[in-house]
Amino acid sequence: MVVKRKLSCGSNVFDFPSIPKAPRSSRRKVSSSKLGDDDDDNSQICAIDLLASLAGKLLEESESSSTSTYAFEGKNHDVHLGGGAVKQEELEHVYINNKPCKSEFSDHEANADLQVSSVESDCVLEQTPVFSDCKKEECGLKSLVGTEEETCVVNEEQGEATGGFVADRFSLKDPSQLRLQSPESVHLDGDVKLAPCTVRVSDDSFQGYVNHSKLVCRDDDNNYCKYYKFSDNCNKSYRPPSRVGNRRIKKSVMKNYGRGVSMLKCFEDTRTDGHLKALYRKRKFSYGYGYNPWKREPVHRKRRLSDKGLVVNYDGGLSSESVSNSPLKRESEDGVLSSEIGLHLKDSPVKFSIKSLRIPELVIEVPETATVGLLKRTVKEAVTALLGGGIRIGVLVQGKKVRDDNNTLSQTGLSCRENLGNLGFTLEPGPETLPVPLSSETPVVSMPTDSTNLSERSVAASPALDIVIPLPPQDADLLINSGKSVENNHELVPYQSDISADEQPSPDSRALVPVSALESGALAIVPLNEKPKRTELSQRRTRRPFSVTEVEALVQAVEEVGTGRWRDVKMRSFENASHRTYVDLKDKWKTLVHTASISPQQRRGEPVPQELLDRVLAAHRHWSEHQMKQNGK
DNA sequence: GTTAGGG
DNA sequence: CCCTAAC
Incomplete structure (x- = not known):
């Protein structure tokens, strides 16, 4: 396995190792560290640095060329995307913005642990579908982009046999979810993945993906729904570069999954209206019975991030969003796990795949009069500042932080599917991370210190550009304020990597409660000060809408x-549906009765045949009366 | 462990 | 879908 360390594009050189403040020692280890005991932290950090650097470069690129798109051209026609993989050497012929991109690898074989299969950064940048007429199939690609599942497939197909840590995607997502997908191609074990839309390759075989929307909308029901739609209709969604700038980022929805376990946001819609709408809708933490995300389902269907998603830890800590392991991702829609999972048991290498890493929430404030360029710079600086401080990786198993780096994964309990499902990572700002010293006067970019506050602010934000736009600091230097700003926050507790794993979260200690994830294996980890109730049991089940048949x-x-x-x-009709508990059935019936009681226009989700609803009402009425009679007697 | 109902 | 009270 090889780690690409440097990617030079003409005059642009993505020198990953030279990332700002990240410890060199660790950076240097990118290519050689093993997922071993001692180096896992470093290697992960390196991966992040590496990706972050690339993202940063891309950002810069975007600013300098407003009309240009991030082209990532692969001149080498030997790339095999269908079932093969592009070898490292071949990457040397990748072009970016028409400039040859030379990749420098350090050949490191065997059990290399670091695999960066894709890089994905979010920012306010152009989204420019390059190809207008293509279909995934034609590209011989199996949707390397779009869903985790698909990504998984790819990995499998490519015979990725070595165990290792796969940072499938690295997204630098600012709260507004502005997303820029830089070329996803740093796959160390050979395969190349290109980012949708922003990727441009000369080889026809690549065209498949270039047109995917990079703006992803993950929905609880439709993973990356918009993403799919967009990609499936490349030709239709094609738009000239000139319009991209108008894109707006839509509001996102903060989700408090499992009693405030996580805060999630995502695009609600990033389709073809040519606008990006800033999003920022943060839900106030509400633990206990405060907020029921599930109930919100109908309203915020577009939110996703949950499954693979990440949780944004805005308290200064970085949380990994979408940490998942491939085995677990193999679950199909209906909840059936594919046989692949078994491969990872026993002695097989444990495979992890981090779909994306997300930086904590950032509040970006720019005056309405600010230019888009300024906004970009602001985002960039915020992200840079965050990453620049260095990042530490935390590993959580069953919600507990694993501190002993010397234990093997199996010793840690990471050897079977079940346990992998309880694995999580956290990105924590290094001790020295506190970035730019801010002048409290004009903090343009800051880490939200209060979700409520943020929420309110977002509401107050301009309708058109939903980005918080308060006092106009004009072109003032953008500062970022993280970590410490939350010191007095009552609701949020920074995830301190130092929190001892041995320190069992005391009942009222604001222990973090990693939440997870859904059966997709993705874990959402968030620091919180919630009553550590569900600490280890806080795994909300995946939402599984009832089918008409059900x-x-x-x-x-x-x-x-x-x-x-x-x-x-349950026994009568759902005996074999293990995922349907009788409580589920009861709940479903409850909703069915409700659904049947409302007008068709108010119904959501997969439409239930009126005939069934009529039967629901009839049965409901009948049995209600039946019960009445019984009570009467 | 089930059931009922609120969140 | 989660959580609890009540049985």
Whole structure:
């Protein structure tokens, strides 16, 4: 396996190792560190640095060339995307912005642990579909972009046999979810993945992906829904570069999954309206019964991030969003795990894949009169400042931080599927991380210190440009204020990497409660000061909408046995549906009754045949009366 | 462990 | 979908 350390493009050189403040020692280890005991931290950091650097460069590029797109041309026609992989050497012929991009690798074989299969950064940049007429299939690609599942497939197909740590994507996502996907191509073990839209390759075989929207909207129901749509209609969604600038980033939704376990945001819609709408809708932390994300489902369907998603830890800590391991991702829609999973048990190498890493939330404030360029710079600086301070990686298993770097993964309990599902990572700002000293006077960019505050601010933000636009600091230097700004925050507790793993979160200590993740294996880790109730049990199940077939079965069963006998209903019609508990059925019935009671226009989700709804009402009425009679007697 | 109902 | 109270 090889780690690409340097990518030079004409005059632009992506010198990953030279990332700002990250410890050199660790950077240097990028190519050689092993997922071993001692170096895992470093290697991960390096990966991040590496990616961050690239992202940063791309950002700069975007600023300097407003009309240009991030072209990432692969001149080498030997690249095999379908089932093969582009070898490192071949990457040397990659071009960016028409400039030859030379990649320098340090050949490092065997158990190299670091695999950076893609780089993805978010920022306010042009999204320029380059190719207008293409289809994924034609490219011989199996959707390297878009979903984790797909990415997984690719890895498998390419016979990625070596165990290792895969940083599949690295996204530098600012809270507004402005996303720029830089070329995703730093796959160390040979395959090249290109970012959607922003990637341009000369080889026809690459065209498949270049047109995907890089603006991803992950939905609870439709993973990366918009993403898909966009990509599936490349030709239609094609737009000339000139319009990209008008894009707006839409509001995102903060999600407080599992009782405030996480805060999630994502694009609600980043499709083809040519606008990016800044998003920033942060939900105030509400633990306990404060907020029920599930109930919000209908309203904020576009939010996603949950599954693979990340949680944004704005308290200055960086949290890894979308940490997942491939085995777990193999779960299909219906919840059936593919057979691949078994491969990772026993002695097989444990494979991890971090879909993306997200930086903590940033509040960007720029005057309305500010230029887009300024906004870009602001974002860039914020991100740079954050990363510049160095990052530390934390590993959490079962919600507990694993401190002993010398234990093997298996010793740590990371050897089976179940446990992998409880794995999480955290990105923590290094001790020295506190970036730019800010002049409290004009902090343009800052780490939100209060979710409520943020929420309010976003509401107050301009409708058009939903980015917080308060006092106009004009072109003042953008400063970033992280970490310490939250010292007095009551609600948020920075995730201190120093928190001893041994220190069991005391009942009222504001221990972090990693949340996770859904069966996709992705873990959402967030520091919080919530009552550490669900600490280790806080895994919210994946939402699985009932299919019409299931509804029918449910209706059928209820008609027969009536309401109030959910266990019987379960055994009767959902005996083999392990993911449907009788409580689920009861809940579903509840919603069905409600759905049937409202007008069709108000219904959401997959439409349930009126006929079924009628039966629901009939059965509901019948059994209600039945119960009345019983009570009467 | 189930059921019912609020969140 | 989660959580609890109540049985």
